[in-house]
Amino acid sequence: MxxxxxxxxxxxxxxxxxxxxxxxxxxxxxxxxxxxxxxxxxxxxxxxxxxxxxxxxxxxxxxxxxxxxxxxxxxxxxxxxxxxxxxxxxxxxxxxxxxxxxxxxxxxxxxxxxxxxxxxxxxxxxxxxxxxxxxxxxxxxxxxxxxxxxxxxxxxxxxxxxxxxxRSNPETRSHASQVLRDPNDTFYKDAATVEDWELFWGSEKGRVPTQKRKKLFGIF
Missing domain, CATH: 2.30.110 (Pnp Oxidase; Chain A)
Structure with a gap:
């Protein structure tokens, strides 16, 4: 009105x-x-x-x-x-x-x-x-x-x-983009390489495959 x-x-x-x-x-x-x-x-x-x-x-x-x-x-x-x-x-x-x-x-x-x-x-x-x-x-x-x-x-x-x-946001989830706003913010420092890290758990070597999260009582 x-x-x-x-x-x-x-x-x-x-x-x-x-x-x-x-x-x-x-x-x-x-x-x-x-x-x-x-x-x-x-x-x-x-x-x-x-x-x-x-x-x-x-x-x-x-x-x-x-x-x-x-x-x-x-x-x-x-x-x-x-x-x-x-x-x-x-x-x-x-x-x-x-x-x-x-x-x-x-x-x-x-x-x-x-x-x-x-x-x-x-x-x-x-x-x-x-x-x-x-x-x-x-x-x-x-x-x-x-x-x-x-x-x-x-x-x-x-x-x-x-x-x-x-309008879309041109910002990306990267370390270079984050430090433009705050030089001390290192939250995304490893964002570009973290997916290639290899973690070792006991006798298992190499990358650990991710699994789809299961529902608990019908909800996430």
Whole structure:
């Protein structure tokens, strides 16, 4: 179940609202590698608007570039499981800020946050800080250069943060891998050779064959 603020709930019940989307990207500077944050929204003009930080739960004000910078966002699936969801974002190819983001910054696996803000049509003010609807990473970027009399765009395909559960651990059970974390940890010092050791028990010489463990009272 999605929880929203009391102000947003009241606006929804009175059917007095205008929805706008906000896109927040955290990419990397190609020169220094430091993180760079940029915000786009689906309306006209540049504004400073408050959002609810998904990491802290507190409201904070950020700057957003508008005027057709963010054209459209695919429907975001609302699921209650750990499946990876993909969302496509379509941005203007000719907008100065969009060009700067996709060409000057490294957007591979850039963090993506998508918010939905509700505005009062009478005052043109946001009813409450925008709520986060999607957190993920940039999976693919396609810059579509148009032919004459056609429209171009920048399309980002983003995967939800649940994709982190699908990553495998590159660490191995080896002495070399273990000492990278702690030089004094020798737990796996003999892991590569222990299977070839020969143990002598009484008159038996050579390797002792292993046997499958038997069950005791029907359990291990």
């Amino acid at each position: 999605r929880y929203i603020s009391a102000a947003n709930q009241l606006a929804l019940e009175q059917r007095q609202l205008v929805a706008r989307d906000f896109l927040w990207l955290v990419a990397r500077d190609r020169q220094s590698g430091s993180p760079v944050s940029e915000g786009l929204w689906s309306d006209v003009g540049n504004i400073a608007a408050a959002v609810v930080n998904p990491d802290t739960g507190s409201a904070e004000t950020r700057n957003w570039y508008g005027t057709s910078s963010l054209i459209s966002i695919d429907d975001i699936p609302l699921v209650a499981n750990l499946s990876v969801q993909n969302v496509s974002l379509r941005m203007s190819q000719v907008h100065e800020e969009v060009q700067r983001i996709v060409r000057d910054y490294d957007c591979r696996q850039a963090r993506v946050e998508i918010y939905r803000g509700l505005f009062d049509p009478a005052t043109r003010l946001m009813v409450a800080p925008a709520e986060c609807r999607f957190i993920g990473f940039v999976d693919k970027i396609e810059i579509r250069t148009p032919a004459e009399n056609q429209d171009g765009s920048v399309v980002m395909v983003c995967a939800s943060h649940t994709q982190e559960f699908t």
